[in-house]
Amino acid sequence: MARAGARALVASALLVAGATAVEAQERPSGVSLTLEYSPGQRIALMVLPIRGAAGDSIKTILERDFDFSNRFQHVPAISAPEFGEPLNYALLARAGAAGVVQSQLLASGWLRVVLHDVTGKKVMQQNDFPLPTAVNTDGWRLGVHAIADQIEEWITGQKGIAATxxxxxxxxxxxxxxxxxxxxxxxxxxxxxxxxxxxxxxxxxxxxxxxxxxxxxxxxxxxxxxxxxxxxxxxxxxxxxxxxxxxxxxxxxxxxxxxxxxxxxxxxxxxxxxxxxxxxxxxxxxxxxxxxxxxxxxxxxxxxxxxxxxxxxxxxxxxxxxxxxxxxxxxxxxxxxxxxxxxxxxxxxxxxxxxxxxxxxxxxxxxxxxxxxxxxxxxxxxxxxxxxxxxxxxxxxxxxxxxxxxxxxxxxxxxxxxxxxxxxxxxxxxx
Amino acid sequence: MPRLSRVAVLLLVLPFAAGACKKKPVAVEPEPQMPVTPAAQPTTPADDGGAAAAAAAEAARRAIEMARSVLLQTIYFDYDSDELRSDSRAVLDDKLRVLNANPSLRVRIDGHTDERGTDQYNLALGRRRADQAKRYLIDRGIDASRIETTSYGRERPAAQGSNEDAWSQNRRGEFQIVAGGAELRAP
CATH class of the missing domain: 2.120.10.30 (TolB, C-terminal domain)
Incomplete structure (x- = not known):
């Protein structure tokens, strides 16, 4: 089911890329691309702001991991909707996002992550991930990287390399x-x-x-x-x-x-x-x-x-x-x-x-x-x-x-x- | 660079050889302990015996220092090569005489490379350079057990910089005395 969902999101990302071709061209085509290869398709992904003391750190780490994976195009967050409220998919689609990552820090320190398929207007995956209580330690950072790798696998079918x-x-x-x-x-x-x-x-x-x-x-x-x-x-x-x-x-x-x-x-x-x-x-x-x-x-x-x-x-x-x-x-x-x-x-x-x-x-x-x-x-x-x-x-x-x-x-x-x-x-x- | 090294070798070896011929019997002795009598310091240059002995001791000391510097003289290599150049062979020939005169002397040859190439290969290349120098010496009668080899690759450059001048100084074999250095004799 996850695999089928992944394909659907990739397909919708392609559609979005086709529909907004002008926008796609205006985006920076990557830092220091060399001449040997042409860049592959990247999926437009938005990470919504996360409430709580560690929220900004988590968002920053996730966004950088998605960037370094070279499988995603960063889309800046346009709003900070309350967790659990229905998302305005039409608005997110206009912002250029194919996928949206919405997260909530739980009282246990764990992170609840919901992956939205914007074009399909539905939740594609969600999971609660363990994180050590001590924020910004080696183990905590590794835990956040592992979340990025799992989200990447939800979307592309292949686990990322952030937790390395x-x-x-x-x-x-x-x-x-x-x-x-x-x-x-x-x-x-x-x-x-x-x-x-x-x-x-x-x-x-x-x-x-x-x-x-x-x-x-x-x-x-x-x-x-x-x-x-x-x-x-x-x-x-x-x-x-x-x-x-x-x-x-x-x-x-x-x-x-x-x-x-x-x-x-x-x-x-x-x-x-x-x-x-x-x-x-x-x-x-x-x-x-x-x-x-x-x-x-x-x-x-x-x-x-x-x-x-x-x-x-x-x-x-x-x-x-x-x-x-x-x-x-x-x-x-x-x-x-x-x-x-x-x-x-x-x-x-x-x-x-x-x-x-x-x-x-x-x-x-x-x-x-x-x-x-x-x-x-x-x-x-x-x-x-x-x-x-x-x-x-x-x-x-x-x-x-x-x-x-x-x-x-x-x-x-x-x-x-x-x-x-x-x-x-x-x-x-x-x- | 090779020409300069050659000149340096000649400058080192010539006075060394002359000194060794003149004062050989003295050099065999350990440093003569001059009986110093503080009460009777000679003040006139008439004391020929003392001056001559002092001069002989000084010459012996210099001969030993010369032998040491010949022994420790660095040899150089061409890029990505472990072949012994003619200037390096000349230096090794001088070392042979010192090694032959000091049967208990043991040395280590440290191979070094310039910064080009890969770090891992450079360690193997440095070892190969040290081994070439060792082979040259044992082929001429030095017992293999008297010579160790190791390599530092590019890890310990003699000269800093990314140019041919620095590189040529870094592609080298250095010699260390492992044992027998304290009782070194001139050949």
Whole structure:
């Protein structure tokens, strides 16, 4: 029923867009659209004012989440009707809204949300959502983001990515920031190359010491740090945790054969590491798991050029993925397997500058999703549509998020020198 | 840049070699402890023996410092390359003499890169650079157990800036003394 309702609303949104074509053209066509893609259809959505002390904060967070999802066109609220009174759908339709989100803060701190289909002149969905009583805490913000993601699923059939976080490196430490750029905080005393556990509770990262590089795990709930590897003379980095959370793939070079770097897989809980590549002097690194956990993509210079390869999770059946897609010596790196399994994002030099590209696993077609500055280290959001990456386009390394469908790009304002970002899975709100 | 390095190498090595030839027997001894008698400070330049000993000690000290600076001298690499350039080989040849004269000496080679390329690859590239320098030394008789390697990638630049001058200074192998530095001998 929800799915049928979603289709109806999308259809009515299309009708509205057709009826008010002039208005649609007058709207800003997005901030910094790049030339690669044309923007897709966005649904005109209005969030009504919410009464109560936290109401304005909730409205602001919801509106920003809908904006950052790149699936909605913001329509400013034109009125603040009492909750429970019938809405003037005709008036809302004239304002350009296809959908209206009306909310009420309950005495328990929970939020009652009603989604109106303006064109259909009816309530499409409604639900009461738990929120922690302590307003503006990490958990409360996550709870509001989860509401935005649920409303997005009501309308589009696909859950949003607001209730996610992004780990990154700045000033030699691992930080975590909410998907909307709020609340950046350092979570390790030092570290590089963070990567999320699918539970969202742990981050594996790389610690650089004078006589070894080891992998460590931080527990975001307790704040504890534990060593995952600790081998004298080894250089371990670029760890990636499997989708089932049980295994860690990573790159290691050992002192005796320091010129080569092999991929290893070990249990997340600790234990022996098994080598899965035979480097023979080459560098193999940055493994990324397929969503079913059965395959890995990684970068290797085994052919003399840096390319992206795919293998089974045990290292067998290696195939070249980026076969001469853009000529020679493009130094391809940083693969990230999309959560929907359809593509691998990576970075490559294009005309002397490093750019973010995606390659389809179905037909190996390549799309370039950045064009400004030097760009690297893409990782996918759980929607398989947005990518966070590092770019020098503003003059210093900063984190940016691109919508691969529309090309729309926004900056995550977490300070200069931010890099090595990694997008979490969807995080469950803690009431 | 390579030419400058070469000149620097010559300037370092020439006086070092001359000093080593002249004062070798003295250099073998630990720093001679001069018996200082506060009551009888010589005031005339006639005390040839004391002056000569002081000069010999000074020359020995300088020879050891020269050996140390040769040992710690940085080598440089070309972009995205781990090949040893001719200037780097010359520096490594000088280090060989010091390593051969000090069998208990152990060193670590730290590979570094410039800021270009990806951070993760740069760590592997830095390690590869350090390993190339290590191979050069062990191929010429130094025991592998005396040389460790690590990499800092782009994480610890020697020069700030996003230009070729800074990059060329950052693509390097640095040498650290891990053990045996206190009783260093000149070759």
């Amino acid at each position: 976080r992004i780990a990154f490196v700045r000033e030699g430490r691992v930080w975590v920031v909410d998907s909307d750029g709020a609340n950046p905080r350092a979570v390790t005393p030092r570290g590089l190359s963070p990567s999320w556990h699918p539970s969202g509770r742990y981050i594996v990262y790389h610690v650089l010491e004078d006589d070894r590089h080891r992998l460590a795990v931080t527990d975001l709930v307790t704040g504890a740090q534990r060593s995952l590897t600790n081998l004298a003379g080894a250089l371990d980095n670029t760890a990636a945790i499997s989708p089932d959370g049980r295994s860690v793939a990573f790159a290691r070079s050992v002192e005796a054969t320091a010129g080569q770097t092999d991929l290893f897989v070990m249990p997340f809980q600790g234990g022996p590491a098994n080598r899965i590549t035979v480097a023979r002097g080459s560098i193999n690194l940055s493994p990324t798991w397929s969503p079913d956990g059965r395959r890995l993509a990684f970068e290797s210079d085994r052919s003399g050029r840096k390319e992206i390869y795919i293998s089974d999770a045990d290292g067998t059946n290696v195939t070249l993925l980026t076969a001469d897609a853009f000529g020679e010596k493009n130094r391809r790196a940083d693969p990230s397997w999309s959560p929907d399994g359809r593509a691998v994002a990576f970075s490559s030099e294009v005309g002397g500058r490093r750019q973010i590209l995606t390659i389809s696993l179905r037909d190996q077609s390549v799309r370039q999703v950045t064009s400004e500055g030097q760009n690297n280290t893409p990782t996918w959001a759980p929607d398989g549509r947005h990518i966070v990456f590092t770019s020098s386009r503003s003059g210093t390394d900063q984190l940016w998020v691109v919508d691969t469908e529309s090309g729309r790009t926004r900056q995550l304002r977490v300070g200069a020198g931010a890099r090595l970002s990694s997008w979490s899975g969807r995080l469950s709100a803690v009431p």
